[in-house]
Structure formats: C-alpha cells, structure tokens
Amino acid sequence: MTKSIRVAVLAAAVTLLSACTAATVPVSSVDSSGLGRAAVHVGIAYDSAGRGDKSFNDAAGAGLDRAKKELLVEATEATTAAESDDARADTLRGLAQGGSNPVIAVGFLYAAAVGTVAKEFPDTLFAIIDDDSVSAKNVVSLLFSEEQGSYLVGVAAAQATRTGRVGFVGGVDVPLIHKFQAGYAAGVHSVDPDIRVDARYLSKPPDFSGFGAPDKARSAARRLIDDGADVIYTAAGGSGGGVFEAVAAAPRTWAIGVDSDQYASAAEAVRPRILTSMLKRVDNGVFQEIQAFVKGDRAGGSKRYDLKVDGVGYATSNTVLGPYRSGMEKARYRILSGAVKVPTK
Template identity: 80%
Template sequence: MIERFRAGVLAAALTLLLTGCSAVMVPVSPADSSGLGRETVRVGIAYDSAGRGDKSFNDAAAAGIDRAKQELLIEASEAKTQAETDEARAEALRGLAAGGSNPVIAVGFLYATAVGTVAEEFPGTLFAIIDDDSVTADNVVSLLFSEEQGSYLVGVAAALATRKDRVAFVGGVDVALIHKFEAGYVAGVHSVDPGIRVDVRYLTRPPDFGGFSAPAKGKAAAARLIAGGADVVYAAAGGSGSGVFQAVAAGRKAWAIGVDSDQYATADEAVRSRILTSMLKRVDNGVFQEIQAFVKGDRAGGKKRYDLKVDGVGYATSNQQLGPYQSGMEKARYRILSGAVRVPVS
C-alpha cells in the first residue's frame, strides 16, 4: 500500500515537471475539477479594422499579447473586424470564443455593443474591453486609462516648445473618449501659460468613425492648423496621425506629438525628427496584466484603471530634442501624483 502511494506521488511529480516547460500551469486546489490547472491559456484578441500595423493603438495592444506569449507561455488567436458594424465585431468575438479562447480581449470602445451580446452567449468566457465601461456583466472586465494625465504632460511640452504661443490638437473622432485627450492637453498647455492659444479640429463625428484611419484627412487638417499659425500639433487620431506627421514635416518649423505608442520609434524617416514626443497609453501593460491576472486565477468582471501611478500613461523620450522640456514635464507629473493637480476629463 505504501509503495503504491509513493509511486503515485512520483508519477504526479514527473507529470508536473514535464508539462511545466510547455504550458502555463494555473494553480488549482485538489477540489477544483475545472481542469484549468492542466491547460494552456489561450487568449483571443479582436482588433479594430486597422489591425496590427497601425503604429498606434492596435500595435500597443499587440505588444501586450506578444509579451504574454513570451513571458507567460500563452497561446493567442487574433482577429479583426471586416466591416465597421456591430455585427461584424460580434462575429469576430464569437469566432474567438467558439474557438476556445478565454479570455477574449476587445480592442476599443466600438466593441461595446458586441461584447454585451457575445458575453451573454458565452457566460463561461471572460471578456475584456479596452476604453469602455458601459457593459456590466460578471464575465466582462473594463480596462480603462487616464489618457487625460498623459495628455497633460505632453501639453506642458507643447507649451514650452512653441515659439508662436499657438498650438493645436487633432482628434480622430469627436467622442467622449477623445475629449479626455483634448481636455488634458489644453490643461497642460495652460498650466504653463494661459495665454497660449489651442486650436482644435476633429476629423469625423459619429456615426462616422473613419477619422481613426484617414491619414489624408489628418494631413489636411494639420496643414490648415499650421498655416493658421500653430507650431505644435498633438494628434490623438489613431492611424490618421501619420498624415498629421507628414503635414508637420512639410512645415519644417513645427513639431508633432504622437499618441498611444512611441511613434518616433516607428515613424518613417522623413517625419521622425519632427515628432517631439508621444503620449504613451500603456495598452500593452493593460493587456499583459489582464492576461497575467487570468493566469493567476482572477476571472472576475469589473473595472481596472491604469493611470500615472501604475505606469498606465506617460510620455516618450526617444527624441533627444525633448531634453530641454523634460524638467517641466517631470514637475507636472509629480504635481499630478501628489494630488496637487487634478486633470480635467472634459
């Protein structure tokens, strides 16, 4: 009897040793019969129509997935919408969930309706949605970011860098989420000098969400703003930002500020030197940390906030020409962290 018991323990130990090299082992108690402790975690991620390669929002989310593959040994399936409709988005999520992905991550607030629908169809799957908290279900978690805080910091940089006391903001689509970027930017500019003028342009308004993927519109809007006197242009416009960079580079004496990821690092050589900094929205951290939490057994819905305190937002320092303005940006960061400054969201 004792020998059989020892043999059983040895066999179990060998099984764990052999499988631990190729699979993520989620701790479960002996009473847990779900089988999760013996499975590889398979994550699904649904991008918007731009997908990987937008050098902005989607690529930031993709970076989180890539990190999770390497560090957490997860498997991943990726999808993107084939049309800008709620049904197309639901089909993307449905395909991932039906294929065994859990959790399923939806990249962007436009997925809200689709997440609400598909989460009901797959109650045993956890859905995470970035930038939306309108869906309240036990199996839906909202990943939210304090974009206004990061935008405040690059607003400080814009105010310190302008030579004309006139800067600009280009928003992709005129919606509440992008208003947060605008509000933080304007507040940051005016914290340095209330007399600096901030010109604002949006590329489209709902129901047209194409402003996030219209570089030609971004270029035309930025060109008009520069012609009007602005010499720093902050683009919170997704893929349309590349057009803004082109207009700024053509102006030569103007600066561009990117968004979401370090766009200096990925921009074409022809425009790179004119990207002063970027507001970093650490979607990569949010995606990675949500997957990590799932692996550790956190399957609950709710809301998770990523702000300056948890490195959820920040700014890029790749362009050395930002150097003269960093001291002012860091002072602003400490004021926000200390609570001395509360950045507006609208």
C-alpha cells in the same frame, strides 16, 4: 494505492505528456511555485485598423506578445471584418467558440458586441479597452487616464511653441478623444494661459472613419499649420501618420504622437520632427489583465491605469525633448500629489 499501480499511473502520465509534447501542443506551464497549471489561450480582437497601425492596436499587440513570452500563454489574434456591431460580435464569438479565454476587445467600439457575446459565453471572461458601459460578471473594463498623459505633453507643447498657437487633431469627435484634448489644453495653459489651442476632428459618429484616414489628418494638420500652429498633437489612431507628414513638410513645426512611442516607428524623414508621444500603456493593461487571469482572477468590474501605475506617460526617445522634461516632471508630481486634477472635458 499499491506500488505497482502507482508505477503504472506514472508511466501512463509520462506517455501522455510525451505525446502532447511531440504534437507541440502545450498542456501546462509552470508558475513560480513550480506547480503545473492548464495552458491559457488568449483571444484578442483588434479594431478595423488591425495590427500595424503603429498606434493603438500595436500597443495592445505588444502586451499580448509580452504575455506569450513571459507567461507562456497561447493566443489567437483577429481583426473585425467591418465597422459594424454584428461584425465585431462575429469576431468575438469566433474567438470564444475557438476556446479562447480570456477574450480581449480592443476599443470602445466593441461595447455593444461585448454586451451581446458575453451573455452567450458566461464562462468566458471578456475584457474591453476604453469602455465601462457593459455591466456583467464576466466583463472587465480596462480604462486609462488619457487626460493625465495629455497634460504632460501639453506642457511640452507650451514650452516648444514659438508662435503661441498649438493644434490638436482628434480622430473621431467622441468623449474618449475629448479627454485627450482637454488634458492637452490644460497642460498648455498651465504654462501660459494665452497660448491658443485649435482643434480639428476628422469625423463624427456614426462615422468612425477618422481613426483610419491619414489623408484627412494630413489636410487638417495643414490647415492648423496655415493658421499658425507650430506644435500639433494627434489622437487619431492610424490617421496620425498624416499629421506627421504635414509637419515634416512644414518648417519649424513639431508633432506629438499618441498611444505608443511613435518616434520609434516613424519613417526616417519624419522622426526628427516628433517631439514626444503621449504613452497610453495599453500594452501594460493587456499584459496585466492576462497575468491576473493566469493567477486566477476571473472577476468582472473595471481597472484604472493612470500615472500612479504607469498607465500613461510620455516618450523620451527624441533628445530634443531634453530642455522641456523638467517642466513635464514637475507637472507629473503635481498631478500625483493631487495638487492638480486634470479635466476630462
């Protein structure tokens, strides 16, 4: 190539880049090696509770926010318009048609929709949180060991109870939420097998409203408290706020949150009564999946987030947890060493 041609090509490239920059549409980002790469546009589909649930969806959103800041990706966020497979499929389809790749579905309720839409867009990578039922080359499952984190907060509950009775409020009576209950009960009984663990579920399939029914959660927690429970763990998504309200209104009781550090997001009057939260690091899962895509990983399959990779854990924001942390850390090491295998049922 002659010098004059090279100069002309370079000038054209500079002109094009300047035009794109003026339009505020990023055409590339720069990785640690200094090489340019095409911008990644992520689509994320929340369940019907959407962002603002102070739980599951917000955790996923936090991972996306981190990716936008650190990886310089663009993003489109959407929330399903209705609790139906067709509505969820429309949400995913709209993201894929709009050019998002990867598309991340937040929650196992998207399973059928992912199975349908992934076939329509074979060149788009779909990631789904909490489900591994869809087997396709362009579908990756992001799975979490909720039972392990629940075991740790169960240890705290066993140490904190004065009545010898603790409670569990599950959003929907499904196998996923059973993992939370099973791990929690196992953690409680590892400290004292005589402590009673009572459970209440807010709805059963095909009714999935239990993830967004704080009034039902408040009533369920009140019944548990009336029966003597003085520590209540909630794994109910957006319904958890109802549990916190019931605990705040009862003397000498504690609540344990889920997914994100709910002490940090709770109302001022409720905050002191949230002993800890089981951290399900959906934020890490979402961020790491986007990071893998940016680096060129387009493979389907499944990825597991457990204690070993900081996929689950517990919050320490409330200083009253201090006396119980030694026992929780000992339990963590027993799980990591393989001495304890936490049940999922």
